[in-house]
Amino acid sequence: EARGRAVVDAEAPFGTGLAWLAAPEASALCNATRVRGGTYTPHCAAIHPGKLVRGLADAVERLGVTIREQTRVLRLQPGRVETEAGSVRAEVIVRATEGYTAGLPGHRRLLVPLYSLMAVTEPLPASFWAHAGLARRETFSDFRRMIIYGQRTADDRLAFGGRGAPYHYGSQVAPAFGQDTRVHTAIDRTLVDLFPALGPRPPVTHRWGGPLGVPRDWTASVGLDRSTGLAWGGGYVGDGVATANLAGRTLADLISGRDSARARLPWVGHRWPQWEPEPLRWLAINAGLRLAEFADAREARTGRVFRPAAVLGHLTGE
Structure with missing residues (x-):
């Protein structure tokens, strides 16, 4: 909640229309579990x-x-x-x-290539959507550090993805990295946690993943x-x-x-600094991923910001 409110405050000078919603308003849009509020912008659309x-x-x-x-x-x-x-x-x-x-x-x-993985369910019945919301196919995420994201598709599936796959030494990429069983299992677990009506095993029909380019x-x-x-x-x-x-x-x-x-625009002509050489790059990125996972678990358990995780800003440039 604190991170969400901070984002709204940071965006205010730019006039982006990002607003803070109280828990009832946020739940009316996306009725996930344990909603304490949410940020909302009308300037977003789901496309294929x-x-x-x-x-x-x-x-x-x-x-x-x-x-x-x-x-x-x-x-x-x-x-x-x-x-x-x-x-x-x-x-x-x-x-x-x-x-x-x-x-x-x-x-x-x-x-640096960092993998993001996704899954999509079979078309879900109207009874599920009547409870879950996303009536206008709003896209959604939350403010955990290990990013998750999702949307209702045009044919009423739930497409959902997240981070957590390890960085591979030497900036390697391979098709198998997008099928990391541990990460896909975590995605399923998070999906069920957010929407328990899916049952203990979400009806996933497709899975995939690929590398993002991270400066x-x-x-x-x-x-x-x-x-x-x-x-x-x-x-x-x-x-x-x-x-x-x-x-x-x-x-x-x-x-x-x-x-x-x-x-x-300000991003035109911007030059990136180089990433650290190996093995520092491998050690720092994977340590950061594990710290983010630990911080998310700690904050979910205590309801308080885990301040030592602020060190992640040195990795992410924040």
């Missing part, structure tokens, strides 16, 4: 990110753009991209590789170095659906030389 990507791809192909999928990039250079199938030359090259950036030579410490200062960035022709966009952490779309529009303005409000 896969359909958004496919729709955008169809739109640019109709404009004559060629998309080459399954083409692994080996190296970026000014004016040139080296792939497994050959080289491509271009005046401007955009690096938008997020959680996979560390696989590029010279980029190992730029963005050392946790600040997203877009930019274009005109001296090299290398552009970039990334560092969205968990806000990539909307932020990547904004980044694409901003990069279009920067590359075309169009003066716009987007091209003057």
Whole structure:
């Protein structure tokens, strides 16, 4: 509750419309267990990110753009991209590789891949939604440190995800990391805790996961170095659906030389500090994850802020 109120106060000068709701008002929107209040903004919508990507791809192909999928990039250079199938030359090259950036030579410490995992239930009956709320498909999260998030889908499923997967040494990524059984079990447990009407085993039909791109200062960035022709966009952490779309529009303005409000936003041209070298990176990130889990458990048990967890700010850039 204290963190939620603090966020509302911090957002107030920016006029974002974020409001604090008392427990009855918050429960009327999302009737999870032990609701003590909540933050609410009307400026949020649930979309299907896969359909958004496919729709955008169809739109640019109709404009004559060629998309080459399954083409692994080996190296970026000014004016040139080296792939497994050959080289491509271009005046401007955009690096938008997020959680996979560390696989590029010279980029190992730029963005750390941290995995977020999700599950989705079978379509749930009207009786469940009558109790759970989310009548207008409001998206939801809470203020625990190990972030969780969810939404009601258009076909009445409950899509729910969270963090907690370990950071893998050397910024490794692999499909198996998105199927971490321990994390998926924790997601199920949290889902049932929030919505007991799901029963002891939530009726999950699909599970998946993937790496987020996390910069050392946790600040997203877009930019274009005109001296090299290398552009970039990334560092969205968990806000990539909307932020990547904004980044694409901003990069279009920067590359075309169009003066716009987007091209003057504070994140344009921001440069990230490097992450620490291994093994410090592995030790610090995984210790931070465990501390966040411990702090959440302690706060849930006592109802009081666990102040030693403030050290996490040194890791997250807060």
